Amino acid sequence: LSGARVLDYGCGTGALGLCALLHGARNMVGVDMNRKALDATVANARANGLQRRVQIRLPPERNRDRDFDDFFGDFEQEWKMAATQNSREGGDIPSLDPRDAATCSFDVVFANMRKRALLRNASQIVSCCRPGGVVAVSGFMVDFEEKLIIGAFRAAGLQCRIDFDAPNFAEMGDIRTNGARCSYGMFWGFRPEVGPD
Numbered sequence: 001l002s003g004a005r006v007l008d009y010g011c012g013t014g015a016l017g018l019c020a021l022l023h024g025a026r027n028m029v030g031v032d033m034n035r036k037a038l039d040a041t042v043a044n045a046r047a048n049g050l051q052r053r054v055q056i057r058l059p060p061e062r063n064r065d066r067d068f069d070d071f072f073g074d075f076e077q078e079w080k081m082a083a084t085q086n087s088r089e090g091g092d093i094p095s096l097d098p099r100d101a102a103t104c105s106f107d108v109v110f111a112n113m114r115k116r117a118l119l120r121n122a123s124q125i126v127s128c129c130r131p132g133g134v135v136a137v138s139g140f141m142v143d144f145e146e147k148l149i150i151g152a153f154r155a156a157g158l159q160c161r162i163d164f165d166a167p168n169f170a171e172m173g174d175i176r177t178n179g180a181r182c183s184y185g186m187f188w189g190f191r192p193e194v195g196p197d
Contacts, residue, residue, distance in 0.1 A: 001020050001023045001024045001025045001108065002024040002025075003024065004024070004025045004026060004106075004107035004108050005026060005029075005105075005108075006020045006025045006027070006028040006029070006106060006107065006108045007031065007096075007104075007106040007108070007109045007110070007129075008028060008030045008031065008041075008110045009109060009121070009128070010111055010112050010117065011030035011031060011037065011038070011041050012032060012037050012040070012041075012112070013044055014030045014040065014044050016110040016112060017030050017041075017110065018044055018048060018050060018054070020108065021050050021053055022048070022050075025053075025108070027055070028050075028053060028054050029054075029106070030056045031059055031096050032058075032059070033059050038056040038058075038093060041056055042054065056093060057093065057094055057096040058093050059096060059121070060095055060096050060097060060098055098127045098128050104128050105129075106130060106133060107129075107133045107134070108135075108136070109125060109128055109135045110136050110138075111125045111136070111137045111138070112137075112138045114139055114140075115139075115140050115149065117139075118137060118140060118152070119148065119152050122152040122153045122155070122156040123155075123156040125156070126156040126157050126158050130191065131192060131194045132191065132193045133190070134189070134190055135158055135190075136186060137186060137187055137188070138185065138186035140184065140185060142184065142185035146185055146187070149187075150187060153189065154189075157191060158190070159191075159192055160188065160189025160190075161173040161174045161189075162174055174189060
């Protein structure tokens with residue numbers, strides 16, 4: 001991680017990105033749709049003396065409204081009220097723009113979200129990784145969600161070494177779990193380098 005630019009997509013409290021900073025990453029951008037989570041990321045960065053190396057962003061505007069499908073209760077209404085208040089006061093948290101290669105070309109991308117959010121945002125997440133960079137994905141349930149999630153990230157261009165026909169989970173490749181049935185899993189892969197034509 002030494003010197004890496006890190007994107008923590010679905011950052012929550014910022015734990016993954018902040019740990020990367022503590023292990024040598026240069027800087028980190030935390031993305032979450034929950035403004036309280038972004039506040040927590042900033043507070044945790046400050047508590048660890050890392051605030052100068054952390055930026056926060058809202059998710060890209062594309063698909064943002066559908067991200068509320070993954071939550072229950074009045075979260076959407078609360079979020080929209082906060083957005084309205086911020087825009088009236090003349091400021092808001094900027095959105096991540098995956099199309100801007102100058103600001104959105106990360107060496108390492110962490111994505112820790114629920115199944116539907118991972119499926120919906122796979123192409124955006126992979127596009128935020130520079131060619132040759134690493135994407136690590138977690139937040140899905142092993143034993144019934146992993147094939148769908150990995151398929152979506154492969155379709156988005158992520159190359160990962162996972163063999164679903166392996167004799168046991170330990171031999172499947174670049175995927176891990178705590179070993180319990182129906183537990184959370186994670187996998188990782190690389191965005192291919194762009195070669196000469």
